[in-house]
Amino acid sequence: MKVVTIKDVAARAGVSPKTVSRVINGEDHVRAEVREAVQRAVAELDYRPNAFARSLSSSRSYLLGLFIDDPVSGYAADVQHGALLRCRARSYHLVVEPVELSRPEWREQIRGSISSLKLDGAIIAPPVCDEPALVDLFVGAALPHVLMAPSVEAMTSGTVRMDDERAAREMTEHLLAFGHRHIAFVQGPVSHSASARREAGFRAAMAAAGAAVDERAVLRGDFTFRSGMEAGERLLSLKKRPTAIFASNDDMALGVLITAMKCGLAVPEQLSVSGFDDTASSRAAWPQITTIRQPKAEMAAAAVDILTDPRFRRQMGDPEFHLLLPHALIRRGSTGLCLAA
Amino acid sequence: MKVVTIKDVAARAGVSPKTVSRVINGEDHVRAEVREAVQRAVAELDYRPNAFARSLSSSRSYLLGLFIDDPVSGYAADVQHGALLRCRARSYHLVVEPVELSRPEWREQIRGSISSLKLDGAIIAPPVCDEPALVDLFVGAALPHVLMAPSVEAMTSGTVRMDDERAAREMTEHLLAFGHRHIAFVQGPVSHSASARREAGFRAAMAAAGAAVDERAVLRGDFTFRSGMEAGERLLSLKKRPTAIFASNDDMALGVLITAMKCGLAVPEQLSVSGFDDTASSRAAWPQITTIRQPKAEMAAAAVDILTDPRFRRQMGDPEFHLLLPHALIRRGSTGLCLAA
DNA sequence: CTGAAAGCGCTTACAG
DNA sequence: CTGAAAGCGCTTACAG
Numbered sequence: 097m098k099v100v101t102i103k104d105v106a107a108r109a110g111v112s113p114k115t116v117s118r119v120i121n122g123e124d125h126v127r128a129e130v131r132e133a134v135q136r137a138v139a140e141l142d143y144r145p146n147a148f149a150r151s152l153s154s155s156r157s158y159l160l161g162l163f164i165d166d167p168v169s170g171y172a173a174d175v176q177h178g179a180l181l182r183c184r185a186r187s188y189h190l191v192v193e194p195v196e197l198s199r200p201e202w203r204e205q206i207r208g209s210i211s212s213l214k215l216d217g218a219i220i221a222p223p224v225c226d227e228p229a230l231v232d233l234f235v236g237a238a239l240p241h242v243l244m245a246p247s248v249e250a251m252t253s254g255t256v257r258m259d260d261e262r263a264a265r266e267m268t269e270h271l272l273a274f275g276h277r278h279i280a281f282v283q284g285p286v287s288h289s290a291s292a293r294r295e296a297g298f299r300a301a302m303a304a305a306g307a308a309v310d311e312r313a314v315l316r317g318d319f320t321f322r323s324g325m326e327a328g329e330r331l332l333s334l335k336k337r338p339t340a341i342f343a344s345n346d347d348m349a350l351g352v353l354i355t356a357m358k359c360g361l362a363v364p365e366q367l368s369v370s371g372f373d374d375t376a377s378s379r380a381a382w383p384q385i386t387t388i389r390q391p392k393a394e395m396a397a398a399a400v401d402i403l404t405d406p407r408f409r410r411q412m413g414d415p416e417f418h419l420l421l422p423h424a425l426i427r428r429g430s431t432g433l434c435l436a437a
Numbered sequence: 438m439k440v441v442t443i444k445d446v447a448a449r450a451g452v453s454p455k456t457v458s459r460v461i462n463g464e465d466h467v468r469a470e471v472r473e474a475v476q477r478a479v480a481e482l483d484y485r486p487n488a489f490a491r492s493l494s495s496s497r498s499y500l501l502g503l504f505i506d507d508p509v510s511g512y513a514a515d516v517q518h519g520a521l522l523r524c525r526a527r528s529y530h531l532v533v534e535p536v537e538l539s540r541p542e543w544r545e546q547i548r549g550s551i552s553s554l555k556l557d558g559a560i561i562a563p564p565v566c567d568e569p570a571l572v573d574l575f576v577g578a579a580l581p582h583v584l585m586a587p588s589v590e591a592m593t594s595g596t597v598r599m600d601d602e603r604a605a606r607e608m609t610e611h612l613l614a615f616g617h618r619h620i621a622f623v624q625g626p627v628s629h630s631a632s633a634r635r636e637a638g639f640r641a642a643m644a645a646a647g648a649a650v651d652e653r654a655v656l657r658g659d660f661t662f663r664s665g666m667e668a669g670e671r672l673l674s675l676k677k678r679p680t681a682i683f684a685s686n687d688d689m690a691l692g693v694l695i696t697a698m699k700c701g702l703a704v705p706e707q708l709s710v711s712g713f714d715d716t717a718s719s720r721a722a723w724p725q726i727t728t729i730r731q732p733k734a735e736m737a738a739a740a741v742d743i744l745t746d747p748r749f750r751r752q753m754g755d756p757e758f759h760l761l762l763p764h765a766l767i768r769r770g771s772t773g774l775c776l777a778a
Numbered sequence: 779c780t781g782a783a784a785g786c787g788c789t790t791a792c793a794g
Numbered sequence: 795c796t797g798a799a800a801g802c803g804c805t806t807a808c809a810g
């Protein structure tokens with residue numbers, strides 16, 4: 097099976113390889129009729145440019161890297177899918193690279209990926225986007241990168257994020273509007289910068305409503321189902337039991353919900369439960385969990401857009417490369433009127 | 438930032454580029470002292486081979502493709518992670534390519550990936566591994582590929598699978614051993630060949646135990662949580678209610694479990710529920726769901742091993758490239774003694 | 779065991 | 795608007 101090359105196309109169209117290259121890459125300065133002749137030859141021969149030859153001679157690889165902590169999570173799946181489809185639409189490919197910060201050789205692995213793959217850009221997912229040692233690797237390699245939901249906006253990176261604090265405030269207001277006053281909060285892990293933003297939103301809304309935060313009812317979790325169950329057990333055995341529990345992600349909310357069931361508490365009649373993220377687990381429950389829809393796939397797609405925008409390399413600080421995407425509160429069955437005494 | 442090339446290493450080590458190439462690729466016929474000198478130069482210069490130059494001059498890309506229907510599912514996440522880590526260990530990279538059979542241009546997309554990326558091999562996940570039109574694309578392109586959990590073993594492909602039928606039989610026997618006789622079964626979608634195998638295992642075990650299968654209690658689902666809930670509702674409203682429900686994947690089992698709770702049935706006291714796959718949803722429930730552990734990550738890793746084995750290209754029919762990986766029955770809280778009259 | 783030459787299939791930089 | 799030459803950084807095929 098002989099491979100069709102740019103020479104074959106050039107010969108058939110009666111032009112030079114350089115002209116074929118121009119047509120393929122959509123450059124200007126080609127007469128319309130020549131362009132058409134080339135396009136016809138491309139179609140007839142079913143020609144496909146060799147990505148490696150192209151990468152070797154130009155400085156581009158048409159490859160984007162997605163650097164992510166835990167590629168198995170539901171969060172990662174959504175992010176990846178959003179990035180993948182947008183890459184495809186832009187004729188790029190996506191390489192997923194797990195960042196194993198727990199392994200001593202993680203820097204070496206990342207540097208290997210960056211330099212041998214000649215990535216054109218990188219998307220860095222939370223929480224590792226907040227790891228300065230990691231981000232420095234990209235800065236040092238002069239590799240354009242976009243941070244997803246970072247704690248701060250850097251001028252050397254693009255950023256794509258949602259307003260975690262405002263979303264958490266809205267969720268808290270939703271619970272307050274149902275008459276809840278004693279609202280518990282399950283914090284995320286400190287390693288995720290979003291945890292602090294969500295907690296701040298919760299506290300801001302409580303303060304604005306004049307509702308006191310019971311510090312015994314603010315518990316640390318680690319975004320896992322299990323930690324949600326543990327927090328639920330402790331919260332529900334509190335002398336002054338909360339009438340609503342706001343867990344700062346869905347997996348933990350599901351844990352709280354299951355615990356409530358084990359304790360024989362009706363949701364939402366005796367306890368309201370809310371989550372954050374709108375992952376599959378918030379829908380795979382009964383009742384389904386009221387949550388915040390985080391635009392994960394859209395954020396990843398936007399990151400691809402930024403990385404493939406030729407202007408990005410020149411002025412990364414431009415506000416148009418620091419996006420804030422809208423979230424939404426999704427009301428479902430797990431929250432309702434406070435019927436407590 | 439100047440890039441270190443093979444020439445720089447050669448100059449430093451006082452040898453020719455070809456010798457450096459030999460050392461890097463682990464070829465024979467290099468004197469130990471020369472080898473060491475080269476390795477020293479590589480380390481000192483922090484040299485990393487340019488993957489594109491290598492791919493262009495050799496016929497290899499060091500790139501494997503994972504072709505998968507729904508890259509967002511929990512199943513996909515496990516598969517991907519298993520493949521990713523093994524690729525990394527073998528100095529390969531993984532490109533995930535969604536197969537969107539519903540889009541008319543899907544063939545074109547796949548062919549584009551195959552030819553422009555010059556993939557060294559492909560892993561084809563279920564259920565699309567059972568789509569002949571898809572597999573033909575790889576056969577036609579002479580691209581080595583491994584099918585995951587296909588309905589049949591082809592001599593032109595490697596295969597990695599588990600024994601779905603036997604696993605389903607074991608699960609059914611587990612329920613029978615608890616004294617259940619009236620066992621309902623929730624089938625998977627016909628598009629997944631595993632559905633039929635799991636159902637066959639269920640029926641074989643029932644027959645072997647002399648337990649009649651009530652055909653009204655065999656319902657079709659589509660592997661989603663929702664279809665599990667629907668099946669659960671119908672099964673629990675049956676005049677002759679089953680004492681156990683075996684759903685052929687975990688998402689559906691979770692749907693059944695939630696439905697049982699809504700109906701006020703205690704699990705496992707009044708109803709045993711079992712699933713299949715050991716995905717996150719089987720653990721994120723209360724009680725946790727008894728299930729079959731499908732070695733998803735191991736299967737994907739084994740597929741990478743096959744594709745990177747030089748012998749595979751020569752004799753794909755060899756039994757060593759058709760693997761059957763062991764499964765395990767995971768007993769958890771959702772199944773128990775039949776306490777029905 | 780080691781190396782010089784040629785080439786993989788494109789694009790860059792320069793002419794015209 | 796179009797093309798001839800050179801080169802990207804490796805490996806293949808061949809000598810010696």
